[in-house]
Amino acid sequence: MRIFIFCSTFIILLTLTLKAYAHSKTVTLATHNLCPYGCYDEHGEFSGTAVNVVKYAMAQMNFDLRIEVVPWKRAQRMSYEGDADGFFAASHSEKRDRNGVMSATIAGQIWKWYQLKTNTLDPKSDNFKSEAKVAAFSGSNMLHWLKMNNYNVVAEPPSTKHLMNMLLYERFDAMLGNNLTMKRYIAKQNLAGQIKSTAYKNKPVGVYFSNRFIEAHPGFITEFNKHVNEYRKQPASP
Structure with missing residues (x-):
């Protein structure tokens, strides 16, 4: 009887310990x-x-x-x-x-095209995909999507900051970016007068x-x- 009680108590304590451990992982x-x-x-x-x-x-x-x-x-x-x-x-x-x-x-996140206001290509036009040189940052779903859909990807820098610098130097026509991140960056760098955007996908x-x-x-x-x-x-x- 004592052995049974001891074993039962041990099993209960062990179970509680394991549960506590699992939840503290x-x-x-x-x-x-x-x-x-x-x-x-x-x-x-x-x-x-x-x-x-x-x-x-x-x-x-x-x-x-x-x-x-x-x-x-x-x-x-x-x-x-x-x-x-x-x-x-x-x-x-x-x-x-x-x-x-x-x-x-x-x-939330919305993918948007970002271009210099001086760029005349329209992301909504039928010829945009065949004519535009585009970019997105390395490792992003945006970059993967552009490549899978046969866009002319000419750059894949490591960050949004690098992308924006390249855009300002006209290294490509448009970049695909995150609306919230870009809104913050454009405001911080006072670039609203130079950049335009076009909403593309809700992601x-x-x-x-x-x-x-x-x-x-x-x-x-x-x-x-x-x-x-x-x-x-x-x-x-x-």
């Missing part, structure tokens, strides 16, 4: 420095519209979150190779679907969790999505 997500989704403030803290959603959901689920800030192409590779549990903030693509599962939307972003992570955590994505939607329904801070 750290989730590592890779991302890049891209305002307003995630960037460093004047105090060196990494935050943003996408980061804040992810932090909230993880806290509600009692998971510790470690964010690795690296170049975007590397962030995705870290997830694919098992060095991270996922990456964000990423728009949907079939290529990414092969390596992971996309969460609910954590932030909201989420977190891509690796297949490996999802398989090891049944039910995780459902609960994560619940808390993401919960956060996004909250009224915005004044």
Whole structure:
């Protein structure tokens, strides 16, 4: 009888310990420095519209979150190779679907064409695709999409800043960019008088969790999505 009680108690304690351990595990997500989704403030803290959603959901689920800030192409590779549990903030693509599962939307995004106001090519015209020299930053879904759809891609620099510098020097006719990031950059650099934009695609972003992570955590994505939607329904801070 004593042995039975001891064994039962041991099993209960072991179960509780394992559950506590499971819920205290750290989730590592890779991302890049891209305002307003995630960037460093004047105090060196990494935050943003996408980061804040992810932090909230993880806290509600009692998971510790470690964010690795690296170049975007590397962030995705870290997830694919098992060095991270996922990456964000990423728009949907079939290529990414092969390596992971996309969460609910954590932030909005619209792809827009950006050109110098002096450029006469119209992104909405039938001849734009055949005549325009275009660009997008390395590792982006935008760049992948342009190549898959046979646009004349002539540059793929590592960042939005590099793209804009090349555009200003007329190295290409148009770049495909993120509306929120570009709006912020254009305002900061006082470029509104030189740049025009044309809306192209609605491409909201989420977190891509690796297949490996999802398989090891049944039910995780459902609960994560619940808390993401919960956060996004909250009224915005004044």
